[in-house]
Amino acid sequence: MSDPIGLALIILAMPLVAALIAVLLSGTSLRTLANLPLIVACGGGAILAFTLLGKVADASTAQFVSDNITWFAAGHLRVSFTITVDPLSAFMLAMVTFIAMWIAIFSSGYMHGDKGYPRFFILMSLFVFSMCGLVLANNFLLLVAFWEGVGLCSYLLVGYYYSKPSAAAAARKAFLITRIGDTGLILGIFLLWRMGGWHTDLTALFDHIAKNPPDQGMLTTACLLLFCGAVGKSAQFPLYVWLPDAMEGPTPVSALIHAATMVTAGVYLIARCAPLFALCPDAQITIAWIGGISAILAGFLAIGQHDLKRVLAYSTVSQLGYMFLALGTLGAINPVFAVTAAMFHLLTHAFFKALLFLSAGSVMHAMGGVIDMRRFGGLRKRMPITHITFLCGAGALAAIPLLSGFWSKDLIFEALSEASESASPFTAGYYILLTVAFLTAFLTAFYTFRAYFLTFWGPERLPAEAGDHAHESPGVMTVPLMVLSLGALFLGAAVEPFNHLFSGFLERTPSLQLAATLAHSSTIAQHFNWTIAGIGTVLVLAGLGMAFAMYRQGGPEKLPWALEPVFQASESKLYVDDVYEAAIVKPATGLAFLARVFDGFLDGLARLISAIPRLLGQWLRPMQNGLVQFYALSMALGLAVFLSFVLFRVAR
Amino acid sequence: MDLSTFSPIQLVGGQIAIIALLAIIGFLLLLPRPQARWVTLGTASLIAAVSGLGAWLYTTFGKPMPDLIGTVLFGFFSVGALGFGSVLVTQRNPARGAIAFAFVILSTCGLFLLLAAPFLMAATVIIYAGAIIVTFLFVLMLSQNDGPSDENDRSREPRLGALAGFAFTGLVLFSLYLGSPIPASADTSKAPAASLRKQLLPVVVLNTEEKALLQTALVSLDSAGEQLSGDLTKDRDSRIEYFTRIKNTLAEVVGEPVQFEPTSAKTAVSRSGSVLSRLVRLRQELNADLELYRQDHQARAVVTQAVKLQELNAATYRKLETNLLDANPNSDLARAEVAGLREEVLLLMGMGELPASNVSNLGYQLYTEYLLAVELAGALLLVASLGAVAIARRKGVPS
C-alpha cells in the first residue's frame, strides 16, 4: 500500500481491530494475552506512521485528502467521511502511536493480574483509535465524533476502578467538565458552517473563509467557541479542574491522557484551525492569556501537592499552557513558527511526561499503590532504574539546558519575545506573558525537583502497603522507561535546534501556509536568541537550586515559616474547587430542586392528559377478545364501511 | 311503484342490494349450526342470488353477444366456481369441503382458459391439485371424530360475517358499475371527456363494424386467387375493380396515406380511416390522460399496425395495378403481394388480443423482465418449506 491515504486508514483501523480481537479474547482462557493486540496495533501503527512521515516529506504535494464519501446529507448540510494526511496530522499520528506503544508495553506489566485486564486494553485500543481518527479527520463533524470518542474512552478509563466512589466521581467530573467545552465546540462548528459556505470539510471551509472573509466579530466568536472546546479537552483555566482528579485511573491511563491522546487534542485543534485563528487577533490574545494564566496557576498549584501524580498532573496543565501561549502568538508572528513551537513542545512533552508518569507508576507499583510523597522517600537505592529515568524526565520537564524540554521551551520563549516586538496591537500583553512564562519556568524547575528529591533522596522510608515487593519493577516496565528517557534526553536536540528538521517538515503543511498568507506576517529567520536562553537557564537553575536547598535531605517536608502560607494555598488548590462548589454547584442544586417541583407539576398535567386515552382504552378493551376471526370480521366490516363511504361520495 | 323516478345509479344500487340480500339469507340458512338447517330454502335463495347476478351482468354489461360459445362456457365455469364455493363454505364435513374446493379450482381453471392463460390453467391444476390432495389427507387424518363437533357444526358470528362478506361484494360490484363506461353513456349530462375517460379501461380499439369490414376484406383476399388465375391479359378492368374494392374497404378502416400537403395535420385526421381517426380524436380529447392512453398496449399496437397497413394497402394496390396493366402480367408476383397484404390484415384483426399460445412468451417475460422476482419467489418457497419442516418437527410437545 503505497498510497498515503490507504496507509493512514490502515493505521486508523488497527487499534479498532485490536479492540475487537481483545473483546474476542476476553471471554476465553487467553484473556491474559489481551495486551498483545494493542501492542501489535500500536507498534505496527508506529512503523507505518514513520513510513507515512517519509512519504509526506518526499511527496511533491504536502496534503493528501481521501475521496469524498458522503456520510449523511440533509439540506445544506452535507457531511462527508474524509480524512487528510498532511505533515501536521502525520506527525501527530506517529507521535500518538509511538508513545501509545510504549505505554501499552508498560501496562502489560503494570496491570498484570488485574481482573479487568482485557477491559483495560479494549478501552486503551479504542482510546488510541479515537485519537488517530481525531487527528486524521478532515471534516468537522467527523472530528467531533472522534473527539467525543476520546471523551468517552477517557471517562471509562478514568473510572476504570468503578467500584471506587472517588474514581467514579472523577470520571463523571472529567466527562461533565469537558462537556462544557464540547458544547462550545459544537456551537462554533455550527457558526463556521453557517459562515463558511455550508462546508463542513476543513479544507473546503478554510478555502472558503480565506476567499470570502466573514464578519470579524462573528469569526472571533466562532474561534473563541472552538477554543472553548480546546480549553475543556486540554484542561486549561478555568476548566482544568478535572485533570488532577483524573489521576484516579490507572497510571498508564494518566500517561496516555497526558502525553499522547486526550489533552493534546485541544492543542491540535487550534493548530489545525490555524487559518481561522490567524484572522482573529482578539482570539489569539485570548488564547495566549488563557495559556499564560493556566501555566502559572498550575505551576503554583503544583508546588504544594503531596501526591506525586497530582504534581505531574498540574505540571501537564502548566505545560499545555505553554503550548497555548505559543499558539496565542499565531497571528502576531509567522503562524508557521508559532505552531511549530507549540507542536515541538507537544512532542517533547509527550516523551518526558509519558516517562514521568510511567516512572511514577513504577514507584506506585513498588509501593503497593501508595503515591503520597509524605509516606515514602529515599527510593534511590531500591529502584535504581526508575530513579535514573525519573531524573531524565524531571530534567527535561524542568528544561535543564540541552535536554529536550529546554529546546522546545526556548522556542516558545522566542515566539513570545518576537510577538512582543511585532506589529500586533497586543505587544504589551505578549510582553507580560513572556514574563509569566519565565516565572513559570522557575516554578516548573522547583516543583519538579521537589518531587524528585522527596521521592528518591534522603533516608529510605517505605509504607506498610509496599510489603515485600518494594523493589525495582520487571523488565517489561523498565524497558519502556529507558526508551522514553532516551527520547526525553536527546529528541529535542536531535530534530530541531541544529538541523531544523522538525520545523522544515511541519512548515509544508498547507493549512499553515494558508494561515501564514492570511496573517500577512513576514517569515522570521529562526535564530538562537542567547539572551532569552540565558534568562531561561538562570531561572531554571535557580528553581533547581532552591529545590536542592530545601529538599536535599528528602522528606518529610520541613518548610521555612515564610513559605508556609504559600504552600498552604497551593495545597488547597487556591480554593478554586471550593469557589466552583459555592458559585456553581450549590446554585445548580437549588435550581435542580426548583426544576423538580416544576417537573412534578408538568408530570401531573401529563398524567391528566394520559388518563384520557387510558379511559378510552378501558372502554375498548373488550374488543380484544382473543378470537382471530373476530379481528378479521372487524377488519372486513371496517373495509366495507370505508368502501361504501368512498363509493357513495363518488356516485352522488 | 314507478321505477323511472329513480336514477340509473340508484336502480343499479337497488339491484345489487337485492342480490347481496339473497346471498346473505341463503348463507344464513345454510351455515352450520347446532340446530337443523333450512337446506332447501337456503339453496333456493343462493340459486336466486346467482341467477340474479347473471341477469344483472347480462342486462348491464353483456348486450352485444356475438360469441355464444364463449358466453356459455363463461356462464358454466362461473356458476361452477360460485356454486362449489358455496358448498365449501356451507359443508359441515371438511373432507367434502375439500372436494368442493377442488371443483372451484377446476372451474377457475376453465376461466383461465377462456382468458387465454393456458399455462396458468396447467400450473394451477398441478399445484393446487397437489396441495389439495395433501390437505385432504390431513383432513382425513385429523378430523376423525364422530358426531357433532364445535369446529364443524358451529359458526362464528354468521350474521355479521355474511353481512360483511356480501356487503363487500356488493360494494365492489357497484364500483365496477361506476367504473365501467355504462353509467357515463347513460348520463348524457356529463362531459364527453369524462365518458371517454371511463372507456380507457380497456380502450375499445376495434369496434364490431371495423371488425366486420376487415372480415369482408379478408374473405375477398382469400378468393383473390380466382382473379389472378387464367389469362391475365383479359378482363383487366373487372380484375382491377375487384382489387379497388378491397383497397377501399381496407381504407375505410385504416385510411389512405397522406400525400405531401402543407396542411398535413388536419388532413391526416380527416383522411384517416375510422380506427386511426377515432384513436387520434381520443388522444386529442384526452390530453390530460395522455400517459394513460400511451400505456394502453393494445391501443398502441393497433395504431402501429393500422399505420403499417395503411402504407401497405396503397402500395400493394399500386403494384397490383401496374402488374395487371403490364403487357405480360406476372401471376406469381401478384399472388405474393396479395398473400402479404392478407397476412397484415389478419394481424390487425388480432392485434392487441392476447394470443392463446402465449406460454413461451410468459416464460420469456419471467426470465427476462422478472428474473429477480422469480429468484426471490424461489427463495421464498425454499424458506417456507424449511420453515414448515422446522415448525412441524416434533419437539417439546408433551406426549
Next chain:
Amino acid sequence: MISLWHYLAVAAALFGIGLVGFLTRRNLITMFLCAEMMLQAVAINFAAFARFHGNLQGQVFVMFLIAVAACEAGLALALFLMLYRRGKSLDSSDWQTLRELGVPPAIDTQSFPAPAPVEPDPVLSPAGARPALSTEEAARV
C-alpha cells in the same frame, strides 16, 4: 361478448363467498381453503386484466401468486399440525388466550340436540340354541 367487467364481477362474488367462509367457519382447514379461494378470485382478476390489456404482466403476477399460495399452504399445514398436537382440535376458537386481561372467554351457549337414539344391533343366540323371545313374539308363536 364477455367483457372484463363480467370476469371482475364473478371474481368479486367468489371473493365475497370466500370471505364469508373465512369469517364464519371455525375449522382451521376450511378457513384455510376459503382463504385460498379468495386468492383464486384475485388470480382471476389478474388474468382478466392481462387478457384485456393485451400483455402478460397480469399472468406473471398470477405466477407469483401461486408461488406465495404454495408457501402459505406449506406453512399453514405445519402450523395446523402443531396446533392439533397441542389441543387435539382444529377449532380456531380454542386459541383465544391472547385476549385482554379480565375479558371473559367466548363460550358456545347453544347446546347440540341430543343425538338420535340408535337401534341396538340384534344379538343372535349361539347356533343350536333357541333364541329368547319377547312376550309379544311368544304370544304370536
